Amino acid sequence: MAYIFLVNxxxxxxxxxxxxxxxxxxxxxxxxxxxxxxSKYQKxxxxxxxxxxxxxxIIYQKLPLYSLLVAGxxxxxxxxxxxIKIDPILALTIETLVYFPVAILYLLMIKGGKGVEASNFDKILLMGAGVVTVIPLFLFSLGTKLSKLSSIGFFQYLTPTLVLLLGVFVFGENFSSVHTITFSLIWSGLIIYTASLFRVKR
Known part of the structure; x- marks a missing residue:
């Protein structure tokens, strides 16, 4: 919800x-x-x-409270x-059931209780978005049980990296020197971390 608030x-x-x-x-x-x-490489x-x-x-000179809320x-x-030691599909089902009445209530409240006006194409996109959302959540739920939390955490840098690439190459946003330095440090760390995992596997 914090992420949606920031985007909107x-x-x-x-x-x-x-x-x-x-x-x-x-x-x-x-x-x-x-x-x-x-390991020392991972550190x-x-x-x-x-x-x-x-x-x-530091460059943006403020404590990112909402960013910390998203992360936390x-x-x-x-x-x-x-x-929680339960089946990933069951866990995702329970999560969906918990949020379902909240979502219905929200839809009834907006626009004076008339719901959302959308074309058939928009409705199809919304249903498709549900499928696209559920699959990564299921895989994430499964991955947390099979992998170290530290490994999962580090590889999650791929998400904001891909979002930034979309912003630059699809939406035409500016890639500043701040982004260049930040991403150089993060991706250097990702390369070292990945190399350490292969080294341990061997």
Whole structure:
């Protein structure tokens, strides 16, 4: 909900920063809550990613409260997913049932209770969006049970990275020097972290 609020308020930068902070919180949760160990290469990768996030925060000269809310709530969601020992499909079904009445109530409240006016094509897109949303949530639920939380956290840097690429190459947004430095640090960390995982596997 915090992410949707930021996007609808034209504060996409704060929303993306929240998703950059989120993996750091997940890695810390993996280390201190689930007692996961990190190699020296993985620690180096985390430091680089942290520097990237801190640099972006310092440049914009304010405490990103909504970004922290986005990061904190998703971190809590991830911890719950890992701790609750139930089938991923059942868990996702329960989540959907919980949010369903809230969504119906919202639709009835907007526009004076008349609901949403949408074309048939828009309705098809909305139903398709539901399918596109459920599949990643199911895979995420399954992944949290099969993988280390620290690994999941670090690879979640792919999400804001892909969003930024969409913003630059699809929506024509400006890629500033701040983004260049931030992404260079984060992707350097991602390369080191990925290399360390392959090294451990061998």
């Amino acid at each position: 308020s034209n504060r996409v930068l704060e929303a993306s920063l929240g998703y950059f902070i989120n993996p750091l919180l997940l890695i810390l949760a993996g280390r201190f809550i689930f007692k996961e160990t990190l 180096t990768a985390i430091i680089l990613a942290t520097l990237g996030v801190c640099y972006m925060s 709530t998703f971190t809590g969601y991830s911890i719950a997913k890992k701790k």
